[in-house]
Amino acid sequence: MRRRIVMSMLAGATLVVSALFGTGAPAAQAADVPAEFGTDWHDPVTAAPPVDRPHTKSCQVTLADAQFRDFTPYRAAYTPPKGCGDRWSKVVLRLDGKVKGRQYDRLGYLHVGGVEILRTSTPEPSPDGIAWHVEKDVTRYSDTFRTAQDVEMLIGNVVDDTYTGVIDVHVTLTFYAGRPSAPAPDRVLTLAGTPAATTLTTPRNSERVVAEVYATGSGGGCEEFWYLTVADPAPYSCKADRGPYREVRISVDGRLAGIAAPFPNVWTGGWSNPFLWYVVPAPRAFDVRPIEYDLTPFAGLLNDGRPHRVEVSVAGVPAGQSGWSAPVNVLVWQDAHRAHVPGALTEDRATDLADSSTFTPGAENRVRTEAGHRLTVSGYLDTSHGRVTTTVTRTLAHASVHRWTDGEAVDGLDATWTDDEAVGVAGRGPARTTRTHRTYTMNGATTLGADDRLRTVLTLGDRASAVTREGGRRTAWSRLDDTYSGDATYTADVPRDQRHAVGTSAERYRLLGSDGCYDRSLTTVQGVLTEDRSRC
Numbered sequence: 001m002r003r004r005i006v007m008s009m010l011a012g013a014t015l016v017v018s019a020l021f022g023t024g025a026p027a028a029q030a031a032d033v034p035a036e037f038g039t040d041w042h043d044p045v046t047a048a049p050p051v052d053r054p055h056t057k058s059c060q061v062t063l064a065d066a067q068f069r070d071f072t073p074y075r076a077a078y079t080p081p082k083g084c085g086d087r088w089s090k091v092v093l094r095l096d097g098k099v100k101g102r103q104y105d106r107l108g109y110l111h112v113g114g115v116e117i118l119r120t121s122t123p124e125p126s127p128d129g130i131a132w133h134v135e136k137d138v139t140r141y142s143d144t145f146r147t148a149q150d151v152e153m154l155i156g157n158v159v160d161d162t163y164t165g166v167i168d169v170h171v172t173l174t175f176y177a178g179r180p181s182a183p184a185p186d187r188v189l190t191l192a193g194t195p196a197a198t199t200l201t202t203p204r205n206s207e208r209v210v211a212e213v214y215a216t217g218s219g220g221g222c223e224e225f226w227y228l229t230v231a232d233p234a235p236y237s238c239k240a241d242r243g244p245y246r247e248v249r250i251s252v253d254g255r256l257a258g259i260a261a262p263f264p265n266v267w268t269g270g271w272s273n274p275f276l277w278y279v280v281p282a283p284r285a286f287d288v289r290p291i292e293y294d295l296t297p298f299a300g301l302l303n304d305g306r307p308h309r310v311e312v313s314v315a316g317v318p319a320g321q322s323g324w325s326a327p328v329n330v331l332v333w334q335d336a337h338r339a340h341v342p343g344a345l346t347e348d349r350a351t352d353l354a355d356s357s358t359f360t361p362g363a364e365n366r367v368r369t370e371a372g373h374r375l376t377v378s379g380y381l382d383t384s385h386g387r388v389t390t391t392v393t394r395t396l397a398h399a400s401v402h403r404w405t406d407g408e409a410v411d412g413l414d415a416t417w418t419d420d421e422a423v424g425v426a427g428r429g430p431a432r433t434t435r436t437h438r439t440y441t442m443n444g445a446t447t448l449g450a451d452d453r454l455r456t457v458l459t460l461g462d463r464a465s466a467v468t469r470e471g472g473r474r475t476a477w478s479r480l481d482d483t484y485s486g487d488a489t490y491t492a493d494v495p496r497d498q499r500h501a502v503g504t505s506a507e508r509y510r511l512l513g514s515d516g517c518y519d520r521s522l523t524t525v526q527g528v529l530t531e532d533r534s535r536c
Helices: 139-145 222-228 296-302
Strands: 058-068 074-078 088-099 107-112 115-121 130-137 149-155 167-177 187-190 192-194 197-200 206-213 247-252 255-260 291-294 308-315 328-334 343-350 354-360 365-383 386-404 410-426 432-448 453-470 473-491 502-513 516-525 528-534
Touching: 058 074, 058 107, 058 149, 088 115, 088 139, 107 139, 115 130, 115 139, 139 187, 149 167, 206 247, 206 296, 222 410, 247 296, 255 291, 255 343, 255 365, 255 386, 296 343, 296 365, 296 386, 308 328
Parallel strands: none
Antiparallel strands: 058 167, 074 149, 088 130, 088 167, 107 115, 107 149, 187 328, 192 197, 197 308, 206 291, 206 328, 247 255, 247 308, 343 365, 354 365, 365 386, 386 410, 410 432, 432 453, 453 473, 473 502, 502 516, 516 528
């Protein structure tokens, strides 16, 4: 029997936060831990921090009360809150969900006025039922929330005699009065037109432009596991023209404007082993954060008042193959003292894409992939406070070794992705540079034994460091390390009550920096939360 090691249970959904968390629980006593998984387990929990809330007056609005049984979107109307003004120090989205029975992991989106404010996935339930919640700071979308808007939400689902889990969700926005700590965008825009031909028209006095792209490989095909695809002649069940390298690109009027490494999402049915994820999901599994591109070097071009063609593509996807969803929001900060801010793009230079996959056959087949790309864009704006030049440099690298035996009874991957970005701003006060180094790692293997016992051992890492300097002096810094590890075994191809599953999982989320310290660890055994520890 051929098996792909990350056979997720996302079934045919094209999807569409930023802090997801669960309440802490006391560590279980050893006697409380069962010998194997039962019919119920701890509700999903993650070590990531909750959203900080200011101690000011608040107002709450319900966005959605929905039950998802199929692929019919939920639609409603949003009305701005009364009693908290129209400028807020923070806006917090909260999703509360529950599901019971048998169900695959599902992907979903939430749009307000056409702006995507949440992309999320769901946990797989126990027969007795689970509940979870997700929180996200959505203050950046305040411009959208100031006027009445249409609401659309979808978590594509299938309910029948076998898959019985109805996904029940309640979504709210809570508005906190006061001024935000950092200025929110003046405008939040979406692209006009069709997916094949999209245009953007920005205000003529834009002085900062940031695009965010909610990019996910999904939909049940091999692009859901793009990091495992191989090129001919390697004998593997998931193929791509050149192999596993993927790069999410954004262009303006046909000119390359930004590149990024997509995050290697693992959903809660991933790596053929839902027992890894029942309590602790993989990093970002319920927190599908957008890729951000600083398009300010192109603002002089965009500020002519005309529509401009903006396109997102994913390099490496086989021609004609679907499986990626990449909706775009554009955030704009305006110059309050000028009706028109002229400028120009002065540099748009990319290296040749390096992408090499080498197949070595044997008792254990191997594909080694090394790839990388670099882009620099620069432009200036003549603002009300003088000429300001913005330069953005982004450097991507991918290195992986994929190994498997005939029939894929053993299937493993050791992969690292880096995404380095430098944004320099000169001409208004001291020169300011922010450097961000992102690293994503995946190291694990699934083995199917002769007794049909399937074991997955896996470690995932989401790491980032950022430093801002003004006039050569460090003014802000942060360092994130979110690491997951799991080891789970069950009997494959038997009814649920005969799987005799055992498994451990752990997550440690550390965030240090000029804003303080957060450090939390979780450990589970057979679905029981045995450790919930904070160190800061």
